[in-house]
Amino acid sequence: MKRYYIITFLTPLISIFLATYFFITQNDIFLTSNTFKYISDEANSPTNTIAMLLGERTAKMSPAEIVAIMKSEDFHHSLAERIYKHKDFKKLNLNSLYAKQTKTHEELFLTCVGNKSCILDKLRAVLPEFYSIESQELVRTQFDIKIKTLDKFTCKVLLVEAKALILENRIKETKHFISEQIKISEKLIKSKKESMRNISMNDFNEKILSISKELEELSYRIRHYHGYYNHVKGNYYEVSARYKETKNTLKRGISSTKMANYKKQMRLKNERADLQKNINELKSILGTISENEKFVLKELSNKSKNLDKEIRSLSTSTTERTMGTIQNFIKSKANASDSDEYNFKVEGNRFKKIDAEYKTFMKRRREYEKELAFFQGKLEEMRPSFEYIKLLESKLIQLKLVESTVVSDLIFDDFKPTFVRYKRTSEGKISVFATVIAIFLLFTLILIRYIFDPRIYDEYELTKNFTDLKIIGHTPDFN
């Protein structure tokens, strides 16, 4: 820096001069702002509350969308129209904030020669510079609309017009959103109804109801018929069984073996009775019994015992009583044979008739059940479409109700606006900027100067530049 002292001295000086010049030549800017709240998320939004009650949604805006409200071309155009129509339009100072020389209203629109569309074009071009929306850092739903112009009156007019336009646009936008929903709902209902033109849910319901009734009646009849059917069936089976057994019994009769056994049994029983009679007589006649007599008695007793054994070995069925019963039974069956056959035929015919009827009932019931299942399935298939139409119709009514109650969800504060007068770039900022630039320039220029400076400044540089040459020393100096 000492080496290039002129640069070192001049650079900050020029920076200070330029900064001062820049600061002085800046225009005075008037700033005013108005805070507004976005209440769509809150319960105190009338439109939102009604919409919530009806289960509807309104057109919600994100913070970014709110900030961008004033950036749309449509907004610029509408505001330009409003400003143009304003009674004090000619009194407004619409010079750019960066203008070096301010112009009068006439000078600004001189080239338009009173042409409205030209003036509007110019207004659209200059107005966006004057306004902006900024979101507040702490409160998510609060925003500031800021107006900056070169004139306090212009600031005030622009603020009023911009606020009014924002509110108007917001209501219009919300209404538009709802009316679009209404249109879509109506369109959907129409198309859905057209697609289901030939199908009536009532028809389906009536059919199902009638089938159900028929089925219920039939089931009732079957239930009652079932008891009678079982009774006839039981009778028929009983008669049938009796008839068959009678026939078998008569056909079978009594077997010869059984008869031979019966006769043998009878003969043996007679023999045993005679023998027992003899033994008893012997015992009563004899007072004292000799050894021979004892032996004869014993022999007789043994014989009697053997006869008992033999009688017992023959079947009990072939007893005298059994054989009698059998003979009686066969005799009785032979007498009843004709009536059993008659009964069998009568009950058989009755059962066949009833059975055929019962089967017809059952078949009809199955058919009814099948038909009912078919119609119920169809109904289930069609039900979502019917429900959908019903839902859409109720939604349409709700949307129409919401549309008629729309108010803005952007609420501006009612405080009287305050104005701040300032320069676009403050002294502090310019000072800091100038200092930074000066330092940067200083080092850059010194560096460039150093790089392109071929001069030798000291022994070190000399040594570096001429490594092959010896530095003898310094030249002598005389007093």
Add this chain to the structure above:
Amino acid sequence: MSTLKLKKKNDSSFDEDSLKESAGDNENGINNINQYFYKVSNHHELFKIGRSFYEDYKTKGVKSFAISSTGYQDSQQKSILGLASFFDHKTKIKIGIISDNLFDGTFKDLLMASELEDVIIGEKIPALKIYSFYDHFEFLDLKQVVDLVNDHSIAYYDEVLDKLIENYDIIFWDVPELQKIQKNSEKFFPIIMKFESLSIIVSQRSSSAKDIEEIKNFFLGYGINLKGLLLESVKENDDDQAIESERPWWRFF
């Protein structure tokens, strides 16, 4: 070697007393001490460079020292005067200083106090005008030497130069600006060839590496032995302005 001297007073206005004092001339006319040697402010530097030159003279037998620069004639003259004073102080030898700028700068004052002599250094060689400063140094105008060397009536110019150099124990050449030499290279060539050692003065803050390189390459092209570089420091007070005034405008920044 014998030379014929025809003395006459150099008539010009100057502070003779102070110069006499500088030359160490006492009332008895005995000038055995060169007071100029003591006028050097940076003696340590003079001793440093002087010893280097003296060593070359003593050990290598170098007796023709040329001093060049990137156009700072006064520095060259001061350096030559300093070195000549050192040699004169060190030993009693005959010192010759040849410069093309005798009547300007540092030499001017000394020249005013010198005696002008016509010296014949050889047969058929015209007498040379020499300014003798109290038997300390003798000054010769380079133009006179160049003319003598380029005199076509003299067949052997090389011998003329040899005779001139032989006339002194040591000679300091105050080399003109490079451009001047380059412009009349054929005239200066015989003289350049007699340089046994060349030192280049680098002026602090003014000389550029490119200029120095140019001088270096020029003399190296002639096979001249480059002794080294002498750095001329800038005094913080008064010389700054002088240097600044020599700079082109674009170098002010």
